[in-house]
Amino acid sequence: MSLEFTNSDAFTMGVELELMILSTHDWDLMRGAEDLLALIEKVEHPGEIKPEITESMIEISTSVHRDYREMLAELEAIRDTVLTQAQRLNLAISGGGAHPFQHWAEQRIFPKERFFHLHEMYGYLAKQFTVFGQHIHIGVSCGDDAVYLTHVISRYIPHFIALSASSPFSQGIDTAFDSSRLNNINAFPLSGTMPFVKDWADFNAYFDSMRDLQVVESMKDFYWDIRPKPEFGTIEIRVCDTPLTVRKAAMIGAYAQALARHLMLDRPHEPSLDVYRVYSFNRFTACRYGLDAGFIDAHSRERRTLKEDIAVTLKTLAPHAAALGSGAALAEISGGLESAQNDSSWLRETYRSTGALSDVVRLQSGRWSNE
Amino acid sequence: MDDASFLPAFPFAAANLMLVGAVLLCGLAAGQVFVRFLRLPRITGFVAAGLLLGPAVLNLIDQTMLNELSIFVDISLGLILFELGRRLDFRWLMRDRWLLASSVAESLLSFLLVFATLRLFNVGGVYAATAAAIAMATSPAVLLMVIHDRRAKGPLTERMLALTALNNVFAFLLITLLFGFVHLEYKANWVKAVAHPLYMIFGSIVLGYLAFMIARWLARWLGKREDAQFAMLLGLIVTTVGFAISFKLSVLLALLAFGVFVKNQDRDHDLMAVEFGPGAQFFFVVLFVITGAGLQLSELAVAGVVGAAFVVARLAGKLVGLMMFAPLSGLSQNKAALLAVGMVPMSAIAVVMVQGASALYPEFGARLSAIVLSAVVILELVGPLATQWSLTRAGETEEAARQPEPKQ
Numbered sequence: 001m002s003l004e005f006t007n008s009d010a011f012t013m014g015v016e017l018e019l020m021i022l023s024t025h026d027w028d029l030m031r032g033a034e035d036l037l038a039l040i041e042k043v044e045h046p047g048e049i050k051p052e053i054t055e056s057m058i059e060i061s062t063s064v065h066r067d068y069r070e071m072l073a074e075l076e077a078i079r080d081t082v083l084t085q086a087q088r089l090n091l092a093i094s095g096g097g098a099h100p101f102q103h104w105a106e107q108r109i110f111p112k113e114r115f116f117h118l119h120e121m122y123g124y125l126a127k128q129f130t131v132f133g134q135h136i137h138i139g140v141s142c143g144d145d146a147v148y149l150t151h152v153i154s155r156y157i158p159h160f161i162a163l164s165a166s167s168p169f170s171q172g173i174d175t176a177f178d179s180s181r182l183n184n185i186n187a188f189p190l191s192g193t194m195p196f197v198k199d200w201a202d203f204n205a206y207f208d209s210m211r212d213l214q215v216v217e218s219m220k221d222f223y224w225d226i227r228p229k230p231e232f233g234t235i236e237i238r239v240c241d242t243p244l245t246v247r248k249a250a251m252i253g254a255y256a257q258a259l260a261r262h263l264m265l266d267r268p269h270e271p272s273l274d275v276y277r278v279y280s281f282n283r284f285t286a287c288r289y290g291l292d293a294g295f296i297d298a299h300s301r302e303r304r305t306l307k308e309d310i311a312v313t314l315k316t317l318a319p320h321a322a323a324l325g326s327g328a329a330l331a332e333i334s335g336g337l338e339s340a341q342n343d344s345s346w347l348r349e350t351y352r353s354t355g356a357l358s359d360v361v362r363l364q365s366g367r368w369s370n371e
Numbered sequence: 372m373d374d375a376s377f378l379p380a381f382p383f384a385a386a387n388l389m390l391v392g393a394v395l396l397c398g399l400a401a402g403q404v405f406v407r408f409l410r411l412p413r414i415t416g417f418v419a420a421g422l423l424l425g426p427a428v429l430n431l432i433d434q435t436m437l438n439e440l441s442i443f444v445d446i447s448l449g450l451i452l453f454e455l456g457r458r459l460d461f462r463w464l465m466r467d468r469w470l471l472a473s474s475v476a477e478s479l480l481s482f483l484l485v486f487a488t489l490r491l492f493n494v495g496g497v498y499a500a501t502a503a504a505i506a507m508a509t510s511p512a513v514l515l516m517v518i519h520d521r522r523a524k525g526p527l528t529e530r531m532l533a534l535t536a537l538n539n540v541f542a543f544l545l546i547t548l549l550f551g552f553v554h555l556e557y558k559a560n561w562v563k564a565v566a567h568p569l570y571m572i573f574g575s576i577v578l579g580y581l582a583f584m585i586a587r588w589l590a591r592w593l594g595k596r597e598d599a600q601f602a603m604l605l606g607l608i609v610t611t612v613g614f615a616i617s618f619k620l621s622v623l624l625a626l627l628a629f630g631v632f633v634k635n636q637d638r639d640h641d642l643m644a645v646e647f648g649p650g651a652q653f654f655f656v657v658l659f660v661i662t663g664a665g666l667q668l669s670e671l672a673v674a675g676v677v678g679a680a681f682v683v684a685r686l687a688g689k690l691v692g693l694m695m696f697a698p699l700s701g702l703s704q705n706k707a708a709l710l711a712v713g714m715v716p717m718s719a720i721a722v723v724m725v726q727g728a729s730a731l732y733p734e735f736g737a738r739l740s741a742i743v744l745s746a747v748v749i750l751e752l753v754g755p756l757a758t759q760w761s762l763t764r765a766g767e768t769e770e771a772a773r774q775p776e777p778k779q
Binding site for chain 1 (some may be wrong): 457458460462463466467522524525526527529530533594595640643644646700701703766767
């Protein structure tokens with residue numbers, strides 16, 4: 001039995017954001033997903049709001065969009081719904097890729113069959129998975145396009161890491177990484193990248209053999225950085241930290257959308273194994289150094305900084321952004337490049353000025369709430 | 372010269388230290404026995420140890436020793452009330468006005484039902500009112516200790532702490548106001564009846580505010596260092612307790628006010644939310660052992676029926692009050708009932724309040740004791756169990772975290 005790929009409109013998009021549930025007393029993570037979801041269930045709201053693996057996490061997701069401004073408006077509406085209900089329980093909500101000082105061992109698995117199963121299978125890794133990511137879905141018209149786009153967009157994965165990075169602190173220390181969150185994902189056996197398959201039929205052959213070998217049961221078992229999502233008809237980019245604001249989340253979504261349009265219509269590169277040879281290195285430096293990271297371009301074999309590569313890409317994307325109506329979003333990304341500031345820089349600066357990680361969480365929660 | 376003067380002699384020079392240490396160790400041991408062998412809450416073990424060692428049974432800790440140890444009770448209560456005050460978040464009250472409404476309802480109904488019950492048993496008006504006011508308050512000591520011991524965390528725990536902070540405020544204010552009526556009962560003049568409650572209420576709040584101002588100033592100077600801020604707060608709490616006693620103010624109200632100001636008035640967030648973790652354990656154990664030692668089983672024999680009726684009326688008031696407003700706060704009836712059960716403990720604070728009344732008019736204190744303390748005996752032993760059960764049922768303690776074995 002092969003995976004059926006749902007055809008969807010090319011260059012549509014949607015985002016999912018995993019969020020922190022916080023105590024307003026000490027700003028540590030707080031178990032509250034169940035009560036919060038019970039309150040949310042009773043009110044009308046756009047998008048979807050769901051539980052995640054531990055009880056101090058919640059996931060919001062948008063519907064399908066073509067216009068990033070509409071997506072932003074929906075994200076703001078979902079954010080406000082969650083906030084209003086959270087405030088009734090005296091809980092705070094925040095973005096950010098990792099909670100700066102939570103202890104993973106204290107986290108509790110959300111009571112749901114699938115999450116208990118993951119905990120049983122992965123042990124402590126499941127609780128260490130209390131990190132918060134943004135997933136971006138980009139619509140593609142068929143399975144072959146999904147495989148093609150997954151391969152060619154891999155070159156740009158460091159862009160997404162550095163632009164969204166917001167997890168410099170973990171378990172109470174400065175990790176020196178801009179995105180420490182991705183280190184937690186590397187530990188899973190089925191993380192990494194999709195194998196170098198050439199089309200959807202080839203992908204299906206690979207998937208079938210993995211299922212026959214009983215390594216996986218479904219696509220959900222692959223924790224790849226980018227994976228095709230046949231039931232949605234999308235590819236899903238999973239390397240981003242949840243940014244500190246919904247505005248930034250929508251901006252990064254718009255960047256992915258314009259990039260996909262460029263790669264699919266202009267076809268500047270063919271899938272290449274060279275991209276995967278430099279992949280881990282580029283990914284690591286992006287996690288570690290953010291926008292100032294070194295970047296190796298597998299196609300031109302040149303070395304430049306990540307922010308230079310993003311600047312060049314943004315220029316190429318200009319006509320596509322114009323066609324998609326996301327020029328303003330890309331201009332804002334461009335404007336932030338010069339100073340190489342991302343959300344991790346903001347978090348570190350906030351720690352420097354306040355001197356306490358609990359203050360950092362309080363202020364990042366305020367930032368999320370648009371206070 | 373006495374050649375043997377270097378040898379120890381009775382009475383031992385440091386008998387007090389030995390006493391405190393022994394109290395601590397016995398309490399700890401009993402707590403451990405209760406948890407491990409009887410599967411009962413640790414606090415019940417502390418209290419039982421006190422009851423056993425105290426005048427009621429073995430009399431190893433007698434009344435004079437209890438008086439000498441009262442300083443530890445004051446400091447412990449100071450710590451606990453301060454911590455409780457920090458759980459009273461005015462912003463939450465503004466956002467969820469039904470929270471305040473449910474708190475007023477449960478406090479008022481506990482008061483009215485207990486008052487009516489005591490009147491049925493022919494207890495005099497002022498006594499019944501004072502006892503009913505004491506009944507409003509949930510013991511923050513038991514609540515905080517159970518939360519700490521079972522590592523409870525979650526929305527119900529937070530709500531229980533906020534409601535407890537509120538019903539303590541209501542109880543303190545009402546009891547202090549009732550002091551006025553006690554004065555009148557004992558034929559004091561009107562000026563005294565009005566001035567004394569006002570002095571206690573406003574004096575205590577001003578003292579709490581001064582402590583807060585000093586704490587904030589010191590915190591700015593010390594910086595964001597948890598250990599330094601912890602020591603500073605502990606020092607200020609003890610000093611404030613001392614001032615409250617010396618100025619004949621309410622230790623409870625002053626420390627509660629201190630905590631409330633820290634939570635709500637620290638606009639620049641200079642003060643950290645320091646945990647009184649392992650260090651506070653010492654005070655908790657001593658507090659509960661001494662509380663246990665202060666209990667008198669004879670009270671139960673004399674006023675057992677009244678005490679039992681008191682307990683039932685109080686629980687009914689909390690249940691009805693909380694369940695009435697639960698849907699408006701988005702709370703299920705089941706959770707509201709768990710809240711009411713969790714708020715059953717009524718302990719050391721009540722004892723202290725009774726002592727406060729005793730100091731004023733010994734006869735009044737004695738008559739009030741007979742009524743309240745029988746209820747205290749019952750609730751001191753049952754209360755921790757109720758709180759622990761409630762928080763576990765709500766899925767917020769560590770026990771609740773034991774996950775079911777996943778199906779293969």
